Amino acid sequence: MPDGRKIDIALSRQKATDPARRKGVVLLNPGGPGQSGIHEPRWITDSKAAGIGVDHDLIGFDPRGVDYSANVACPSLPGDDAEPLASLPDKEKARFVFERDAKVNQRCVAAHPEFVRNLTTENVARDMDRIREALSEEKIGFYGVFWGTALGAAYRTAFDSRVDRMLLDSVMAPIFDVGAMDDATNTARR
Incomplete structure (x- = not known):
């Protein structure tokens, strides 16, 4: 625009x-x-x-x-950089990281929805x-x-x-x- x-x-x-x-x-x-x-x-x-x-x-x-x-500056909260327990199986570690990152990404998009919509290829x-x-x-x-x-x-x-x-x-x-x-x-x- x-x-x-x-x-x-x-x-x-x-x-x-x-x-x-x-x-x-x-x-x-x-x-x-x-x-x-x-x-x-x-x-x-x-x-x-x-x-x-x-x-x-x-x-x-x-x-x-x-x-x-x-x-894009995203609001940071405690736990955003938490790591999965080393004792977890690889699949559970991957799920932990995915869910952690998804929460951060959702919060980031909510803070800047119009700008994030314009981050296209x-x-x-x-x-x-x-x-x-x-x-x-x-x-x-x-x-x-x-x-x-x-x-x-x-x-x-x-x-x-x-x-x-x-x-x-x-x-x-x-x-x-x-x-x-x-x-x-x-x-x-x-």
Whole structure:
């Protein structure tokens, strides 16, 4: 909404190590949803993917509602960080953590219902295009992991002509279902 709440999106930028060969920018997303990406440029340069930083500026950002980008401050209560008893079976530990986190999340949503409704993949994709505009880039590259793959797909769907290159790593299912993702992760670990 043009007349709605305004938020700042936090960015970090690591310039291309060979400025003479610079081809543009690559926005980075580590996954989540809800993970900070502000430190991604530094982590990428310490990884096997460091080569993308030779001729591209690496852009990290915190998606809306995360850390430095209008983090959702949730009321805290005693027990919010309680840990399950070590003697419990793994399944009961998982249930304890799930129920604890669900209570915190419900309280958080109740405190900020309108803002939380706007924490969507599509809105973060729109924020990415505003980042592109702020950087005065005609097109952007993108590297996303897990939920970042859904974010990349949403950006490409909405702004296809503004995409230079895109790498989607550890692609998540097209339907965002946290329970199904957890089940798939647990199945893969067996």
